[in-house]
């Protein structure tokens with residue numbers, strides 16, 4: 719997958735849309751990273767995160783060949799986040815997950831080199847500086863992504879509604895309607911988070927993301943993770959490849975500081 723990544727970089731570098739410096743992912747602020755807890759710096763100016771999701775803005779689930787993704791109606795400010803490190807509100811666009819073939823690994827970010835079996839990404843874009851998500855991924859501070867670690871443990875009742883829909887999106891480019899879902903049920907109750915400036919972890923790898931990584935994981939059970947692992951990277955009719963290990967390798971921290979909202 720490194721080859722495809724490099725391939726994508728070459729495309730990104732060549733494609734006129736991605737000519738701007740933000741798009742050359744040989745850059746200085748790539749994601750994911752290992753968060754060294756003792757090196758993170760408490761920032762008392764960081765505000766609590768404010769999250770207002772309208773469950774009616776949920777549209778559908780689809781398999782995009784990287785993960786399964788739940789898309790939201792982002793034509794209004796009905797589902798937004800604000801506060802935290804943000805200077806204005808950001809609109810919810812989609813959420814998706816990353817996971818491993820086995821419970822020993824799967825997350826993109828790590829904490830003191832601890833790997834979790836999975837990681838949820840809630841993706842939001844800046845409607846003040848951009849007119850669409852597609853534009854925002856090219857902008858500095860274009861996106862805010864909330865990362866939540868998945869830990870093996872109790873059954874997650876809120877997640878189960880998602881899991882029950884997965885057989886319908888087993889193959890790449892399949893889609894199923896998903897009308898009412900409130901993703902705030904996937905957030906831990908603990909308000910603590912880290913935040914740092916980074917990038918998308920799949921093509922086009924643009925350096926447009928303010929990451930907010932929740933300190934506390936959510937618990938999911940083995941059967942729920944096993945359902946994720948039943949998905950396929952491949953389209954119907956192709957030789958089946960199980961959708962597992964869909965995480966990017968750790969990237970160098972370079973000249974960045976991770977801030978914490980807690981002491």
Ligand SMILES: COc1ccc(C)cc1NC(=O)Nc1ccc2c(c1)[B-](O)(O)OC2
Nearest residue numbers: 839841851852855863917918919920921922
């Ligand atoms: C082929 O990929 C695309 C094609 C067309 C467009 C407009 C965007 C993309 N890519 C994209 O959104 N990636 C992407 C977006 C957001 C996040 C991540 C990846 B992540 O790092 O996993 O978590 C947050």
Ligand SMILES: [Zn+2]
Nearest residue numbers: 814816839919
């Ligand atoms: Zn992601």
